[in-house]
Amino acid sequence: MPDHSFASFAKKAFARRESTLILLLFVLLVPISVRSPQFLSMKNISTILNDMAILSIVAIGEFYVILSGGIDLSVGSIIAFSGMACGMVNESYPQVSPALLLLLGIVIGLAMGLVNGILVAYGKIPPIITTLGTVNIYRGMTFLLSKGTWVTAHEMTPAYIALPRTTFLGISILLWIAFFVIALCYYFSRFTRTGREIYAIGGNPTAAKFVGVDENRVRVVVFLVSGALCGLAGALWTARYASAVNEMATGFEMQAVAACVLGGVNFSGGAGGIIGVVLGTLFLGVVTNALPVIYLSVFWQTCVQGLIILLALTLNTLSDQHKNKKLLAQRRG
């Protein structure tokens, strides 16, 4: 007999990781906004959201790879290559529209993701090794492409630079794109066959294969998605920061992985959701933005981020273990 009472609903809702994260976010926001009322002003909120838009896109790509039981360390380099390519095309062919540049970024990302995916799926190289190799190769290719030079703001067209800043219904295009990606990926992971197959492969590859999931195909798909999203992020990155530099997005993979960890994505694969990842990204954004408010020097930002990741990880693990114990007890009883 299913229990439909409010109490059981509330219990279920609180058992979900997403609600824990929202709760934590509020716990964090209350003292901050008491200390500095401007923190929750529309302007500051929109700053935080815009700062986090690109990270959320990349973190979602990283999410799919981690969900399948792998990891993608090459995201920063894919962003750099795609961003550099878009910047250089914009410099040499100003007539190419910004929308087409975004498309170019996605295509480049797809190609790089495909290489990762093929090496992992058919070369049977562990994802961490594959992407540890390609993070170097793609970064090197970025240097080869640019011959070490930069693309600066005055070499880019105003239309391209303005793209992420232009507002539509009071919200920047950058945010609209992020919303669109989030919605699309939510649908993809919840309601499509391939999306569910990624969960299956991450949860138990052997069992998934027995029910007919094509493991190789899924492994290629996750890297394709990750690559495409990084490609898009690269094109947006160049426009938002109005420059394409060879070293751009170095170490961004750690931020993306951190957002996933905060969002409750399990490293052994098969568990986690898009909403959690987005909340994790937001959490990182709030913490980063809040440090000056509590008079902590920006120099401590890295340390605080690390502590929060460790805390989130510990809480997630403890709650998982608690759940498993309860399940075991139920089975026995």
Place this chain on the structure above:
Amino acid sequence: MDEQRDLVAKSRLINEMSLKNRLIEFFTKWEVLLCIIFASMFIFFTLRTPYFLDWFNLMNATFQFSEKAIMALPMIFIIMCGDIDISIASIIALCAYVVGSAAQGGASIPSMIALSLLVGTLAGLFNGLMITTLNMPAIAVTLATQSIFRGISIGLLGDQARTSFPEGFGFFGQEFIKGTIIPFEFVLYLVLMLLFAFILHKTTYGRRLYAIGNSAEAARFSGVNVKLTRIINFTITGFFCGLTAVLLASRILSVRSNIATGWDLEIITLVVLGGVAITGGRGTVFGVFLGSLLVGYLKFGMGLLKFSGTLMTIVIGSLLISAVLLPRLLDLYKANRKLRLQAQR
């Protein structure tokens, strides 16, 4: 009679094959392949530039990679057990901060070293305890501690640098063994390499690492204290981060918060290139020794030939991927061969 002759002929055939097989087996070993790659690299550079095969240059080049090669040794233990540590560069930065600050405070050289080793060991112990007591994945925990340890040194040091060191501190990272052209760092590396090879290949502890890497569960049931072993691995690694921090600070005599950035991935690359399976349970210290020297001298030689750093990163990335892809293809080839031989018989 006929039957007997047939048997003799058959066994001779099998013997010959096994000799051929053994040759194939030998030449498809990763360590042997590494030797071949290493030798051809030496020949290539020697033919291309007169400055490569010069004892002084070859010895001097070791300054560039000895520290990373030293860090690769304890990393073998960690990866052998199927774990990973991406916080080592941050621990090195933290220890380097300790060394620099102690030096500025007027500490003596032995106490500077002791402090650095202590902080490194504690940091490694922290990693190990977090990972094993709560049963959390090593990559997630060390991702967090990567930020924490680096963050502490950034927070304490800010945009400052520690540049005042006592007289004679430069010995560890800059000097040569008296009367020779061999750097102290490189000799230290060779000694440590032999020590790690002994531990991994000749002691119970080393065999346990292989057992854990192949199946932690099976190792546990056979009475190996898996958790303790993993904690020890991380603690040893922390200790060597402290040692490396001393060498690094002594070599460049300047400590900033961004010191050793990106070393985690470089050192893991050395270990994997050396033939240690990232899933654990397979690999040798000798392989990693060859891998470290290969990368070190590749960079040196390419630098002599004025190749850009870019090309080096591409070459090293490709080497890493082929290091895993090639043995797999060879395994496939071997398996196919075996099948064919069986079919013939």
